[in-house]
Amino acid sequence: DFSKILARARSDEKLALSLDEKASKFVLDFSGKSKRSFKMPLIDITASVPREPKIPFDASVKIKGGALKEMLKDAGLLSSHVVLQASDSELVVEAHGDSGDLRIETKAGGESVEEVKASGKSRAMFPFEYLDDITRACPDDGTAVVELKNDAPIRVTYGVGQAKLAYYLAPRVEQA
Structure with missing residues (x-):
């Protein structure tokens, strides 16, 4: 304005x-x-910073920013929603749409997925557009931490310069 x-x-x-x-x-x-x-x-900059949600995540994935963005771009070609799934040793990204299906399986310990910590299998669906916006500023050679819980918000954190960014995104709950 x-x-x-x-x-x-x-x-x-x-x-x-x-x-x-x-x-x-x-x-x-x-x-x-x-x-x-x-x-x-005026914008009230003295307002208190909102408290960070306390979500007991079941899975944590350390992944290179560039690899995460590439996976999301592939998924965005086929669907407006992306399914993220983490188990003991791998991250799975899925997309299903009218023009086809995609499944990307990436094992921990490689160049892209550095580490996966999971207490069981975590799976949730998120809007592609928002995930794309969230990860856009993530440095390609930096590490992003993606934290998941079944049908719960995701937390994506990464560093940009001296700052640490943390984003939360609510899932799209699938109908049975």
């Missing part, structure tokens, strides 16, 4: 920026042939 307001400025106008702390508003005053005043709400 800020850029849209600035785009409305005319070449013969002066712009004054101010802060209304009592009302928590950012004020843009345009003066020229007429006076226009825009007030925009």
Whole structure:
């Protein structure tokens, strides 16, 4: 909205920026042939950071960012949803659509999947588009940690520079 307001400025106008702390508003005053005043709400950066969900995940997979993104891109060719499954020693990515089916099995200890820790088999389905968005910033040569539980949210964590990002995504629960 800020850029849209600035785009409305005319070449013969002066712009004054101010802060209304009592009302928590950012004020843009345009003066020229007429006076226009825009007030925009400030983002409250003092608000507390939301607590991270406490989910007892059944599986944790350490995978190279590039490998994860490639698997998801393959799945996205066939379906709008991706099934992720982890067991003792492998990660399975599946996609099923009108144009075909895909199943990628990757054993732990290789170049792409570094490690799989699982207490049984974990399986859940997620929207491809959101997984693609979540993993987009993951460095190809970096390690992502994908944590799963049957039909529960997934947590994907990875580092970018000095920052550590953690994303949660609710699953699509399959109807029986």
